[in-house]
Amino acid sequence: MSYDRGRITTTSVLPGETSNEPNLSHIQAIFRSFILEFWVNNSYVYRDQLRENVLSKNYSLTVNMEDIIAYNEDIGQKISEQPGEILPLFEKAIRDVAKQIVYPSLIAAQNTSAENGESSNEEGINNGSNETHVNPQAAISAIPVCQIILKSNSNPLSIRELSASYISKLVKIPGIVISASTLSSKATSLQLICRGCNHLHRIEVDSGFSGISLPSRCLAVSDSNQRQGCPPNPYVVFHEHSSFIDQQSLKLQEAPDMVPVGEMPRHILLSVDRNLCNQVTPGTRCTVIGIYSIFSKSSNIKGTPNAVAVRHPYLRVVGIQQDAGHDLMRNMVFSETEEEEFINISKNPDLYEIFARSIAPSIYGNEDVKKAIACLLMGGSKKILPDGMRLRGDINVLLLGDPGTAKSQLLKFVEKVSPIAIYTSGKGSSAAGLTASVQRDAGSREFYLEGGAMVLADGGVVCIDEFDKMRDEDRVAIHEAMEQQTISIAKAGITTILNSRTSVLAAANPIFGRYDEMKSPGENIDFQTTILSRFDMIFIIKDEHNEQRDKEIAHHVMNIHMNKAATEAVGEIPIEKMKRYIAYCKSKCAPRLSPEASQALSSEFVEIRQIVQQQEQDSNERSSIPITIRQLEAIIRISESLAKLRLSPVVTTEHVQEAMRLFQCSTMAAVESGAGTRQELVHEVNKIEQELKRRLPIGWSTSYQRLLNEFVQSGRYQQNALDRALLMLERRETIQFRHQRKQIFRSGI
Numbered sequence: 001m002s003y004d005r006g007r008i009t010t011t012s013v014l015p016g017e018t019s020n021e022p023n024l025s026h027i028q029a030i031f032r033s034f035i036l037e038f039w040v041n042n043s044y045v046y047r048d049q050l051r052e053n054v055l056s057k058n059y060s061l062t063v064n065m066e067d068i069i070a071y072n073e074d075i076g077q078k079i080s081e082q083p084g085e086i087l088p089l090f091e092k093a094i095r096d097v098a099k100q101i102v103y104p105s106l107i108a109a110q111n112t113s114a115e116n117g118e119s120s121n122e123e124g125i126n127n128g129s130n131e132t133h134v135n136p137q138a139a140i141s142a143i144p145v146c147q148i149i150l151k152s153n154s155n156p157l158s159i160r161e162l163s164a165s166y167i168s169k170l171v172k173i174p175g176i177v178i179s180a181s182t183l184s185s186k187a188t189s190l191q192l193i194c195r196g197c198n199h200l201h202r203i204e205v206d207s208g209f210s211g212i213s214l215p216s217r218c219l220a221v222s223d224s225n226q227r228q229g230c231p232p233n234p235y236v237v238f239h240e241h242s243s244f245i246d247q248q249s250l251k252l253q254e255a256p257d258m259v260p261v262g263e264m265p266r267h268i269l270l271s272v273d274r275n276l277c278n279q280v281t282p283g284t285r286c287t288v289i290g291i292y293s294i295f296s297k298s299s300n301i302k303g304t305p306n307a308v309a310v311r312h313p314y315l316r317v318v319g320i321q322q323d324a325g326h327d328l329m330r331n332m333v334f335s336e337t338e339e340e341e342f343i344n345i346s347k348n349p350d351l352y353e354i355f356a357r358s359i360a361p362s363i364y365g366n367e368d369v370k371k372a373i374a375c376l377l378m379g380g381s382k383k384i385l386p387d388g389m390r391l392r393g394d395i396n397v398l399l400l401g402d403p404g405t406a407k408s409q410l411l412k413f414v415e416k417v418s419p420i421a422i423y424t425s426g427k428g429s430s431a432a433g434l435t436a437s438v439q440r441d442a443g444s445r446e447f448y449l450e451g452g453a454m455v456l457a458d459g460g461v462v463c464i465d466e467f468d469k470m471r472d473e474d475r476v477a478i479h480e481a482m483e484q485q486t487i488s489i490a491k492a493g494i495t496t497i498l499n500s501r502t503s504v505l506a507a508a509n510p511i512f513g514r515y516d517e518m519k520s521p522g523e524n525i526d527f528q529t530t531i532l533s534r535f536d537m538i539f540i541i542k543d544e545h546n547e548q549r550d551k552e553i554a555h556h557v558m559n560i561h562m563n564k565a566a567t568e569a570v571g572e573i574p575i576e577k578m579k580r581y582i583a584y585c586k587s588k589c590a591p592r593l594s595p596e597a598s599q600a601l602s603s604e605f606v607e608i609r610q611i612v613q614q615q616e617q618d619s620n621e622r623s624s625i626p627i628t629i630r631q632l633e634a635i636i637r638i639s640e641s642l643a644k645l646r647l648s649p650v651v652t653t654e655h656v657q658e659a660m661r662l663f664q665c666s667t668m669a670a671v672e673s674g675a676g677t678r679q680e681l682v683h684e685v686n687k688i689e690q691e692l693k694r695r696l697p698i699g700w701s702t703s704y705q706r707l708l709n710e711f712v713q714s715g716r717y718q719q720n721a722l723d724r725a726l727l728m729l730e731r732r733e734t735i736q737f738r739h740q741r742k743q744i745f746r747s748g749i
């Protein structure tokens with residue numbers, strides 16, 4: 001249609017259709033009424049919380065998303081869909097309500113003076129308190145914008161599920177914090193001053209990682225001559241009159257149990273500010289709520305062009321819910337029904353046996369090993385002495401055995417059933433991967449710490465498979481973590497101590513692949529005594545040839561492969577219930593020794609030391625598995641864990657007796673392993689040496705085959721004893737081997 005034609009044209013002068021969308025002031029009013037009016041159990045939750053926080057100079061308010069949705073579903077939906085626009089309105093509403101709650105008389109006086117046309121800045125106002133001549137404007141303006149911290153019970157997303165469709169929306173993500181930067185100051189409002197005419201100009205800074213640009217010319221409203229005298233880009237920042245808040249960058253990584261097999265764990269950058277800073281440390285398991293945002297990352301690498309349209313994601317955090325380490329046990333909520341069920345379980349007289357049978361029920365036998373793992377999952381009582389020294393309550397267990405004895409399967413089950421657990425293989429683990437490493441940030445070039453497996457499993461269990469395949473320098477790195485439960489770092493100018501309050505469950509093979517009964521434990525175990533003394537229980541699992549036992553194992557394995565229900569143990573506790581029960585026991589119970597149990601422990605320990613001393617004298621060699629004061633503490637921890645399993649606050653003599661039995665069939669059995677066989681062997685070797693000296697005068701020689709026929713083929717001695725006797729005589733230079741060790745020549749006394 002053309003307006004040039006000679007015809008009458010009309011247009012509508014009525015107002016257009018009104019939008020149903022509420023305006024910003026209306027939304028802010030809804031938030032104000034929500035804080036003032038929302039009540040639960042006859043109390044105004046957020047009004048009371050805000051008053052306490054503001055009076056204690058904590059300018060924040062923690063709000064549950066479910067409460068907002070229950071109060072106004074549309075506003076709750078808007079927060080989820082447009083958090084960047086709505087949350088600043090919520091924070092302004094919180095500040096307005098804080099002024100009304102904390103200074104109601106000042107607000108009323110200010111409004112009255114404004115209505116009467118009086119200047120409240122000149123007259124002092126008495127609000128009925130001890131303070132007189134209070135300036136309302138100064139008192140009210142002292143309250144800054146209050147931060148809103150959100151909580152939510154909604155289902156979380158994993159990091160790998162985040163896509164472009166979630167940009168600028170509210171998301172909830174679980175994970176582990178692997179690094180935390182130092183605090184930096186971020187401007188919220190900048191005061192600019194012109195270098196030419198000293199003109200002041202204030203600009204507000206948006207939240208996020210987006211940069212700001214200063215005006216390129218002076219904005220002074222004056223004559224053109226003065227403006228022409230100002231240079232280009234005249235403004236500089238006047239820091240003394242600018243406003244700043246604390247900001248911190250975190251890196252959140254997927255939890256190990258959420259990473260698919262064969263995939264690398266993914267991570268995302270987090271930006272926290274104000275009251276959320278310094279809330280978490282590396283190794284903290286948490287769930288964060290934030291706004292999925294993007295920022296432009298400049299590339300400093302030469303030859304790499306900056307892609308204009310490519311943006312990198314990060315999360316502007318508006319809430320952190322910690323569930324890490326000991327905090328998980330402390331903050332876990334149990335319903336009354338659940339607590340009653342757990343108390344009934346603890347009163348079962350056969351709980352100890354049922355709990356042990358419920359650990360890896362698909363694995364046949366190994367009852368004592370399973371009972372030891374039950375003690376490891378419960379743990380003893382951590383103690384802090386008056387001088388500040390800490391005594392660990394976590395129990396460490398070493399499984400040393402032949403291949404095919406289901407050691408790795410036990411480790412995998414513990415990883416599933418423990419509330420916090422990390423599984424790692426010794427061959428693929430380095431010292432930095434187990435403890436902590438120092439990394440350099442590519443952007444700021446600053447060093448920061450990244451926690452390893454023992455830091456990330458703080459408050460849980462670290463399962464280390466193939467423990468014997470680790471390099472010695474890597475194994476030494478966990479000495480401090482196993483006993484002092486800390487990791488000291490002194491690298492690249494960073495000197496700090498990280499917590500590693502973890503239990504260690506390690507599995508290893510003997511030196512020769514299989515355990516050799518003819519050799520001492522020291523010759524079978526390729527570990528230093530320094531690491532062995534840190535294990536509370538050491539189990540030697542042998543693949544013994546027993547026809548009846550082999551039949552039972554074969555029948556058990558066939559039932560598993562045929563999916564028969566007979567494999568399930570009677571009274572088995574499901575994994576999820578077991579995990580919750582472990583967390584309940586660790587959070588609610590910390591047993592202590594009774595005087596009778598303490599006396600029994602002391603006498604038993606002295607007796608154990610005497611037995612080991614006698615064995616060392618008989619064998620004329622030091623025991624490779626030391627029995628030190630650490631082993632006494634180990635028995636105490638085992639006793640406490642048995643009491644904790646039954647929710648008993650006191651360790652009785654019954655618990656001590658069972659702890660002693662477990663210690664006897666684990667560590668003490670390993671110390672005494674093959675002692676009788678070795679004594680017989682030593683006796684045989686001595687007899688062969690004496691007979692050889694009589695049989696072979698000095699200067700004479702004989703063949704090895706003839707000695708073999710005389711000593712072994714006749715059935716008088718074992719070949720192992722003959723070889724050892726010849727080796728000992730060769731070391732003493734009594735005999736010499738000739739002709740590729742086929743001839744034996746008597747060369748000396």
